[in-house]
Amino acid sequence: MRLSTLSLPASVLALASLVLAEGDSDVVSLTTSSFDSWVSAEPLALVEFFAPWCGHCKALAPHYEEAATTLKEKGIKIAKVDCVEEADLCSSKDIQGYPTLKVYRKGEAVDYTGPRKADGIVSYMVKQSLPAVSDVTAEKHDEFTKADKIVAIAYLPSSTAAPAAEFSAAAEAHRDDYLFGVVSDQDAAAAAGVVPPAIVVYRSFDEPRSEYPYPIAGANKKEISEWLAELSIPVLDEVNGETYGIYASSAKPLAYVFVDPTSEDKDAQIAAIRPVAQKYKPKLNFVWIDAVKYGDHAKALNLQEQKWPAFVIQDLQKQLKYPYDQSKEVTTEGVEELVKQYVAGTIQPQLKSQPIPENQDGPVYTLVGKNFEEIANDEKKDVFVEFYASWCGHCKRLAPTWEQLGEKYAAIKDKLVIAKLEVPENDLPPTVPFRIQGFPTLKFKPAGSKDFIDYEGDRSFESLVTFIEEHAKNPLDLPEPVKADEPAAQEPIAETKKEEAPAAEATAHDEL
Template sequence: MRLSSSISLALVALTTSVLASDVLDLTQSSFKKEVFNEDLALVEFFAPWCGHCKNLAPHYEEAATELKSKNIKLAKVDCTEEQALCGEYGVNGYPTLKVFRNGVPVDYTGPRKADGIISYMVKQSLPAVTDVTPETHAEFIKADKVVVVAYGDASHPIPSAFASFANTARDSYLFGQYSASSLPPIPESPSLPAIVLYKSFDEGYAIFPASEVANLDNELFEEFVKMNSVPLLDEISPENFGSYAEQGLPIAYLFVDPNDVATREKLVEEIKPIAKGLKGEVNFVYIDAIKFIDHGKSLNLPGDSWPAFVVQDLAAQTKFPLTEKATGANIKAFMEKFVKGEIQPSIKSAPIPTQDGPVYKLVADDWENLFNDESKDVFAEFFAPWCGHCQRLAPIWDVLGEKYGKNSNVIIAQMDATENDIPPAAPFRVQGFPTLKFRPAGSSEFIDYTGDRSLESLIEFVETNKKSESGASASGEVEDEEWEDEEDAPEHDEL
């Protein structure tokens, strides 16, 4: 009996520890009491069936436990049970996270991993600029991956522009100021006023040029902080991709097999001097080639041989894969040519098809053939096969093609943007699907279509913007389709 009782007590204790949570479950009746009186709280609005919510859950729990000691509450609301409460805060997708300050909500824009949530909320709990003292200095400069501290004294005051910039960038970085006649040990002992960026990677710090501190230029300072806020060569993933994208610099990817650690480490060491020499011009990263094989294919890598190397210019949406073996020497030679503009971007194209339907099937290799003929109006759709909006538009686009016919001076075209790249010479980039562009005859300009996706609206747009002499339907005319019941019409949801 005693053994049985001991086992029972152990099971109760185990169950209690498993079920214990530092995330508060809120309802309509408890929400204001738990949130409105808090200086700072984070609330997740979720649905139990939501896959993204399930992925977030363990990270949210870990962050809640860590932040509890800092008196920052993390809570959640089940929107399947509390529909009115979720509606009150405009929740229309899951999970939705909101930061509350004394009951006033703002959207949470931080990462969704535990360490990212913790870092973001700690920054939110502090002033934009924290006053650092001799007692707190050593701990403060290690409080986050990137910490920026301004130093000054009565004779050399910290510029007011420092606090101004910190206020705009507080979500991303931790800022402090140290004003005293005697300073703590700081790298290289710069003259005052001085600004030092401390980082938990690479050389550990970077000093803002002394000549620029007194008359601090926000744009130059922002560039300095961004450039030094990412490691010289780090692994990239969905969690940190945003920090690279924000910089606007080309990204040089080393795709490596995660199981071949020796090859990765050898190549990373060989590439580091190249990355250091091009710091501020190109960001270098390595990436799991197996897990992110589809991303490699989107960058025009073959996807069957590792390691591989490719440069992506996010701003221009161009890709520059290394066609030779990815060795340190080959990458160095490739990058020397790349920065000089001697490498041509890789343009992915599906084979040029036979045009046997009412809609012109456009591919990258046929781009000039279509758009260099300025005697015709061209209305082009750029789509992705998996896009639901594109699938709903497809039958309407076919009818539009039949409306104007093969012999018309209005060409209705479409391009699968997952199989074809937009050539660099094109004056636009595709950011979402479907993207609809109209090029009037006699012009090189493209007009965005932003109306609803009904057949009637598309025809009206063409008739308003066409410039060719015989742009109306010349053959194969089709009556404008009328839908007997609104429910039978294709949906026209906007992205």
């Protein structure tokens, strides 16, 4: 029988559509009334706190749904909380930005630190469901070695034989990163071609199998962890938003090969660099990157021409760049020579700088790469610097306040400099002992010193003034404002008000 929807009340239709939407999803929607009881009952669950308007949340949504369906079959539930509808609940959970993901075990939460793609979410949560170290039987051995990109197995005479304790300690520390197992069945070890005691890592890339190369009896948590970290990074693989964190957490410099992914020669261009990557892997991490998608990143690394392939080395710790001459063809020999010189410390970084301004008449002094040391390290002056990016929304909101701060102290520029530097357009010299990780960053250098103090207060004019008064070494005596003679008659002056800065946003954003 066919029903006419016109005869149904609107409230019934709304309820029906809601039930249909929820029924079609394997993601559980939680509210204030259901949250605590639900998470307390689940041995393991993943919860997303989101806002419907959040672009990152929208990008995550299909991956989250796909992961929920896959994990449902494994007995692991996934849920979400709409922080617009459930604002009080999200506030009580100290949610600062969207999306925020948390792993719950019987009501106890820890931050989710895994990938944001479906397969990555599944892999991460499956690891969370397992013991830090799984017992691996002969029947499950082959399957277990292929269960993740990095699988570490300790083959031991017994489950308690050395170095079982140190291996377990490494597993507890890195359960989010790798999959760990132990084989104490001697027949299983023999079938795998391993003579206990031994630790073997199985990988889905590069050399598929690597055995712990040091004396196994002395293996400890630190050494095992460092060995795994080294093996977790491919000789030469793609870097993107999902994988960048792996390289950023490494102490090694990063060598990029920028290629056009549509080029017929892309694979050959990458292959030409692989021998260099294999040779120098102990010193640098090598990656290839989509030059079309990440063209702005190429410019930030001082590759000024859109000419691909291109090669550049970046010291991630000091944020220094060493680009390959773009007027030359990128060859295996040329890249190896640049890498060789970099490792030997015989080449200088290429520093980017805007031109030094012809005048500095404004209340805020404009710093660039070329004049930073001269001005910022002047020990006769107190110097307060805003490090900013032109695209940063927080920086735009701070700009009028920073100008106001400059105006307040304009009369004593010889004692106190209020300055700004646009970080994406200017590299800090190698001698500067810090790097800028987020925008805006505010740093103050007292007179008589070359050491900078981080400003970590709120960004109101009053708080900035208070900070200066507390840390400045030079006297801050300002001249009295000059009063004009009062005219006999005065036209009414229209009242003007400074536009107030928008209220601080309730959520954090991804502006770095």
